[in-house]
Amino acid sequence: MVLSGSQAKGLQITPRYMELHRMPDSIRTTEPVAGYPVYEIDHPTCTARVALHGAHVMEWQPKHVSDPVLYLSPEAVLREGKAIRGGIPVCWPWFNAHPTDPSLPSHGFARSTFWKTGEFSTDGDAVTLRFTFEKGAWHAELRLSLGEALEAELTTTNRGDQPVPVSGALHSYLRVGDISAIHIEGFDGCGYLDTVGAPAARRQDGPVRFDSEVDRIYDTHGSSRLVDPTLHRTITVEKSGSPSTVVWNPWIEKAAALGDLPDEGYKDFVCIEAAIANDLAVRLAPGESHKFSTRIRVEEERRL
Ligand SMILES: O=P(O)(O)OC[C@H]1O[C@H](O)[C@H](O)[C@@H](O)[C@@H]1O
Numbered sequence: 001m002v003l004s005g006s007q008a009k010g011l012q013i014t015p016r017y018m019e020l021h022r023m024p025d026s027i028r029t030t031e032p033v034a035g036y037p038v039y040e041i042d043h044p045t046c047t048a049r050v051a052l053h054g055a056h057v058m059e060w061q062p063k064h065v066s067d068p069v070l071y072l073s074p075e076a077v078l079r080e081g082k083a084i085r086g087g088i089p090v091c092w093p094w095f096n097a098h099p100t101d102p103s104l105p106s107h108g109f110a111r112s113t114f115w116k117t118g119e120f121s122t123d124g125d126a127v128t129l130r131f132t133f134e135k136g137a138w139h140a141e142l143r144l145s146l147g148e149a150l151e152a153e154l155t156t157t158n159r160g161d162q163p164v165p166v167s168g169a170l171h172s173y174l175r176v177g178d179i180s181a182i183h184i185e186g187f188d189g190c191g192y193l194d195t196v197g198a199p200a201a202r203r204q205d206g207p208v209r210f211d212s213e214v215d216r217i218y219d220t221h222g223s224s225r226l227v228d229p230t231l232h233r234t235i236t237v238e239k240s241g242s243p244s245t246v247v248w249n250p251w252i253e254k255a256a257a258l259g260d261l262p263d264e265g266y267k268d269f270v271c272i273e274a275a276i277a278n279d280l281a282v283r284l285a286p287g288e289s290h291k292f293s294t295r296i297r298v299e300e301e302r303r304l
Pocket residue numbers: 083096106107215216246247248271273
């Protein structure tokens with residue numbers, strides 16, 4: 001982890017801050033970099049780390065599985081304005097390049113800004129964290145439920161007086177034992193936009209396997225299953241409210257070009273992202289809201 005700190009304006013962890021943000025016993029506020037709070041969770045069902053920056057789940061591991069479920073790059077940078085490489089970046093209020101203004105950041109503002117904390121609570125099944133973020137007319141609330149399963153639900157509300165578009169993604173980086181050995185089920189027969197090279201519309205035939213760069217936007221509201229023979233487990237990604245699922249692995253050249261990912265890091269993850277992409281952006285009338293969510297769970301084979 002590269003610790004390159006900056007002081008988030010007004011975000012000093014003082015006794016007063018702690019009093020205002022009293023935590024359930026299973027949540028502890030840490031500050032791996034000055035002014036960069038990270039909530040550490042140790043609950044009977046799971047352990048996790050969530051950064052206030054981007055409302056970003058960095059790590060999550062249910063106690064019944066042997067390996068972390070999410071991939072976090074060992075070269076991820078914790079600095080205001082820079083998205084964390086790995087975990088679950090919240091891409092919002094648009095996905096990828098802005099449709100009309102190339103000067104705006106790829107994947108929106110939310111992943112590279114501090115959010116505000118809402119209510120944190122816990123029960124026997126999970127820890128629930130709520131965060132909010134506002135930019136112009138766009139208001140977002142992210143609810144995270146971290147237990148044996150992980151749920152992330154993003155609600156956008158138009159608080160302005162004109163219609164606004166919204167798209168985005170819950171960009172889960174899932175750890176794998178060996179990218180060449182995994183396959184993903186759930187897309188057979190599904191149409192997709194292949195965005196490696198010149199964009200091309202194609203149809204999936206059988207499971208998705210990896211032997212080169214993959215960057216695809218599948219047209220589906222359905223769930224998918226990542227089968228990992230090396231880690232002896234299957235990860236199921238369910239979702240609602242999003243018409244696309246993005247599957248991404250940068251492979252060799254793109255991984256080498258990413259400064260916050262080791263050159264060999266592409267072997268260790270695949271992204272399966274609940275997304276609203278390209279021309280499927282939702283148009284919200286003033287006062288209107290839209291929700292989309294993802295739910296991730298893991299079944300591990302018993303190892304002898
Ligand atoms: O490097 P980033 O801006 O985090 O984007 C990482 C990736 O996100 C998505 O999966 C897109 O489909 C990819 O085209 C993009 O490369």
